[in-house]
Amino acid sequence: MMGMKRNRRAGAAVALALGVALVATGCAGAGDGGGSGSGGSGDAELSIQFLPKNLGNPYFDTSNAGGAEAIEEFGGTYEEVGPTEASPTSQVSYIQTAAQQGVGGLVLSANDPGAICDALDEARSAGVKVVTFDSDTNPECRDLFINQATAEGIAQVQVDLIAEQIGDAGQVAVLSAAANATNQNAWIELMQEEFAANHPDIEVVEVVYGDDDDQTSFDKTAALLQTYPELKGIISPTTVGIAAAARYLSTSEYKGTVALTGLGTPNQMREYVEDGTVTAFALWNPADLGYLAAWAAQALITGEITGEEGDTFEAGRLGSYEVGADGTVLLGDPYVFDAENIGDFDF
Numbered sequence: 001m002m003g004m005k006r007n008r009r010a011g012a013a014v015a016l017a018l019g020v021a022l023v024a025t026g027c028a029g030a031g032d033g034g035g036s037g038s039g040g041s042g043d044a045e046l047s048i049q050f051l052p053k054n055l056g057n058p059y060f061d062t063s064n065a066g067g068a069e070a071i072e073e074f075g076g077t078y079e080e081v082g083p084t085e086a087s088p089t090s091q092v093s094y095i096q097t098a099a100q101q102g103v104g105g106l107v108l109s110a111n112d113p114g115a116i117c118d119a120l121d122e123a124r125s126a127g128v129k130v131v132t133f134d135s136d137t138n139p140e141c142r143d144l145f146i147n148q149a150t151a152e153g154i155a156q157v158q159v160d161l162i163a164e165q166i167g168d169a170g171q172v173a174v175l176s177a178a179a180n181a182t183n184q185n186a187w188i189e190l191m192q193e194e195f196a197a198n199h200p201d202i203e204v205v206e207v208v209y210g211d212d213d214d215q216t217s218f219d220k221t222a223a224l225l226q227t228y229p230e231l232k233g234i235i236s237p238t239t240v241g242i243a244a245a246a247r248y249l250s251t252s253e254y255k256g257t258v259a260l261t262g263l264g265t266p267n268q269m270r271e272y273v274e275d276g277t278v279t280a281f282a283l284w285n286p287a288d289l290g291y292l293a294a295w296a297a298q299a300l301i302t303g304e305i306t307g308e309e310g311d312t313f314e315a316g317r318l319g320s321y322e323v324g325a326d327g328t329v330l331l332g333d334p335y336v337f338d339a340e341n342i343g344d345f346d347f
Contacts, residue, residue, distance in 0.1 A: 045301050046076035048294060049098050051108035053086040053135065058267065059286055060109065062347040063134065066290030067107060073316050074298050076104075088112035095119035099126040105297035107290075109134040117141035129300040133293040134286075139326045143300055143307040146293045148284040149334045151183070154237070155190035157282045157334045158262060159199065162233045165259035165279050169201035170232030173224045175245055175262075177212040177238040187237050205231070210241045217244035225254055236262035242281060246272035266337055266345040273342050280338040286347060289331055292318055296329060 050067050052060030064080050071078040081097070083090035088111050096119055098106045106128050110116060113136065120130050120141045133146040162172055174191070176184045188207060195202050205228050210217030217240055225231060236242035242262040246269065249255050255277050264281045272278045292315050299305045299313035311323040321329050337345070 045104040046071075046074070046298065047079070047103045048076055048105040048107060048297050048301075049079045049081055049094075049103050050290070050294075051091055051094050051098075051106060052080070052082050053109050053111050054090075055080075055082045055084055057086075058347040059265070062345070063109075063286035063290035063293075066287035066292075067294040068290075069287075070291045070294035070298075070316055074295070076294075076298065078294075079103075086111050088115040091116050092119045095123050099123040099128055102126065103128055104301040105129040105131065107131045107133060107293045107297055110137045111135070113137050114141075129297055131293050131297045131300070133289050143327060144296050144323065145326070145328045146289060146296060147328050147330050148286075148289050149332075150330060151186050152190060153333050154263070154282075155187045156194060157336065158187070158235050158237060159191050159194045161261040161280055161282060161336070162235050162259060163199055163202060165261060166202070166232040168199060171203050171205045171228055171230050172233040172235060173205050173228065173231060174207040175217060175220055175224070175234055175236040175238075175241045176207055176209050177241060179209045181212075181238075184237055191235070191237075210236075210238070210244065212238055212240045214240060214244045217241040218248050221245040221248040225252070225258065231258055233259035233261070236260065236264075238262065239264050239268065239283075242278075243268045243272075246277050250275060250277040263334075264337075265347055266342050267347060269337070270342055273337070273339050280336050282334040282336050284331060285335040285345075287345075288318060288335075291316065292321065292329070292331055296321075 048071055050064045052064060068078045081094045091108065091111055095116060099122055106123060110132055117138055120137060124130055130142040131144045131146060132142045134148060136145045174188055176188060192204055195204055208220045208224060210220045221244065234245055236245050242264040245260050249258060249260055250272055260278050261281050263283050265283060269278060269281055295315035300307060305311035305313050305323065307323060307327050309323055309325055312320055315321050323329055
């Protein structure tokens with residue numbers, strides 16, 4: 001990904017607003033969905049259940065709203081089911097019920113990669129098409145995985161954002177989560193490689209760890225600014241860290257002079273974007289993730305695809321997608337949130 005790709009898909013904000021409205025008016029309720037939508041088939045095979053890690057989670061409320069929007073578009077029936085607690089086995093009974101009910105598709109974010117596999121195998125044996133998103137199972141336990149972003153894409157967008165915000169020159173530091181966080185370390189290694197290869201005037205002076213603890217991350221931010229008086233920017237590839245760093249910067253002398261970016265959610269970062277502490281940060285659009293997962297389930301149910309590498313299918317407003325290795329479909333580049341669009345999101 002060369003240069004910063006803000007990835008504002010046409011109509012995304014409107015579509016998200018529609019999806020949230022659908023949930024608010026009851027489409028997240030059992031059996032209530034898009035049967036009266038385009039096509040109006042109401043066929044059992046186009047009945048699709050969304051099973052998040054847990055109910056009442058704003059992130060999954062948003063992703064499932066995207067799914068409800070897609071299902072209305074292709075004339076299926078939408079239902080949201082799930083546990084209140086995100087334990088490893090809490091989704092098993094819902095998977096078993098989906099199989100007993102004979103739903104056409106099950107779209108879920110797995111609480112554990114292996115603990116639900118036996119139940120998923122039973123569901124697939126009963127003819128249920130299984131699509132995971134956000135958090136995958138073992139690949140042999142599902143038909144497709146909708147991946148929100150690659151490690152390379154996540155690293156690249158953060159480098160692009162900080163480079164743009166500091167004029168592609170100066171000292172930057174990284175505020176990570178735990179020192180042994182596998183995903184964080186992979187992103188940081190890729191970021192360092194990108195800085196070395198393509199941003200010779202940016203120096204990464206230190207990587208510090210806030211342990212995904214708010215106060216620790218807050219204190220680490222203060223220490224960085226005291227240790228490096230010439231610091232131009234901080235990258236925090238963790239939602240806890242970026243919010244804590246933003247809180248520190250917002251009331252300090254460094255507000256507006258030290259840039260901050262990384263991975264965060266709109267609800268936690270909104271006030272800091274609106275007050276000018278943060279220009280832009282990234283994550284992915286969970287509404288688009290749910291929307292794509294629903295279309296993938298529809299393509300499997302109708303036989304448009306089987307889930308083999310190289311299969312292609314249409315996903316409404318998002319366009320055409322191709323199945324990659326290990327039954328994975330990539331949503332696209334991470335989504336950039338800024339003052340222009342942050343008000344359109346609620347998660």
